[in-house]
Amino acid sequence: MNLKKNSKAKIVPIIISVSFIFFVAILFFGLNLYFSAAKTLKSGENLFKSITKNEPPVFSANFRLWENNCRSLLKKVNFIDRLSGRYLSRRYRIDEFGELAEEINRLLPELVGQEGQRTYFVLLQNDREIRPSGGFMGSYAKVKFANGGLKEVFFQDIYVPDGQAVGHVDPPLPIQVAFKQGWWKLRDSNWDPDFPSAAKTIEWFFQKGGEEKADGLIALNFSLVKEIIRVLGPLYLADYRQSVDENNLYQVAQSHSEIDFFPGSTQKKEIIADLGLALTEKIKNTQADGLKKILGVIYKGLAEKQILMTFKNPSLNDFVDRQGWNGALKKVKPSKNKDFDDYLYWVETNLGANKANCCIKREIRHEIDFGQGKTVKESLSLFYKNEGKFSTGIPPFFWGGTYVNYLRIYLPLSYRVTSIDVNGKNLPAEEITLEMKKDFGLQELGFFVRIPAQKETTVEVNYEISLAEVPENYSLSLQKQPGVAGFLYGLNVKSKTGSFVYESEIFKDQVLNFVLGYDKIRQR
Known part of the structure; x- marks a missing residue:
């Protein structure tokens, strides 16, 4: 009895001592990590300011300090991660962010032209008028770097190079059907859903309009600018004697741009330039904590x-491609053995010459049936609701109206489409355009869908495929269109043994994997 008490009496102090030592060690490493992170943030702020305030002489020193601090911080994080049994890696994807930071640091000198000059065109897209790359390109910014410093930011109306282009280019058929103008212009040139391909067309139109060659194109949506202003706080436009925040940004920009606008007028360039320069100056003077928030917004936006x-430099271009930041169509390969690989992407284009996407809600229902043996049947239903109050715009209060949507659906080449219905009525073959994109292993189905204000429209597409053998695994790559806000997506996977329902709000590309078991379907 006494021996047991003595043993316990000896063990308790040991446990307390070990716990205390462990607590002190964690506290030490935690404080060390905190100060290391603060030091890294400060060096990042100094680097950012040397770039944006065009101070090339200090770029190299600031970059080396930032790079060294990043490496030191990552080593400490990885050490604590190992102590935690890789909990941080599982919970916060530490390894992934570490590799990303190292690669960005490797490419940063090239991006900001440390050894010369770099010019980028930033396409300012209005995602309330949805287009394949995110929105209508109403304006653009020309951003120049030289020797590691931001040399110039210049804003321009897209109609300026458009008006200087000579010659004639036939438009894609849907643009001609919608606008009946007979020509294709720069402002509508982001037509291809594969952004690297669209970028080549956009650059061609820019050069025909007298613009210089760019080292890269960046497409930036209005929604992201709005989110950055929400984080930074209001902008003051001295020429307009007006404060602009995330709530009135669109109304201010749209009113000054569109009312009494005609090709050749300067009001759109002036308001966009004033907004853009005010935002640029505010970002330049933002401290480390604010920059961290902006980076978070940008990372989420990517x-x-x-x-x-997309970039001309092969290393930069390869990097954004691997990260999925270039808006490329996925390349689909035929399924092998008992693994069935599927793909789905739908792309909307507003050809109603309005901002109807301010008010469009959408929900997607997708069903795939493996219960027919080697024949797999799929049904895709797209539910649209136009919550706009008026059928046409009433500037400056309302810019929406009927949503004239040229809808393109991308499926693997091997599928057979059996029917397309709009509001329960079969769409005639002559109203559907079919194009084979063999380089991507895809087929494109294109057709018009109109959603009047205060109305709902349903599109249903049915298709099927015959497989060599009954699949055991199913993988669906679901691609989301740039500029489209989150939407509800429901998938019902059916087989002879039962069904599995997946439902989620979709904000980014998804890959869904399922095991088609003999007893039941389960998600991997």
């Missing part, structure tokens, strides 16, 4: 395709 980018 994942949700509110920003797309």
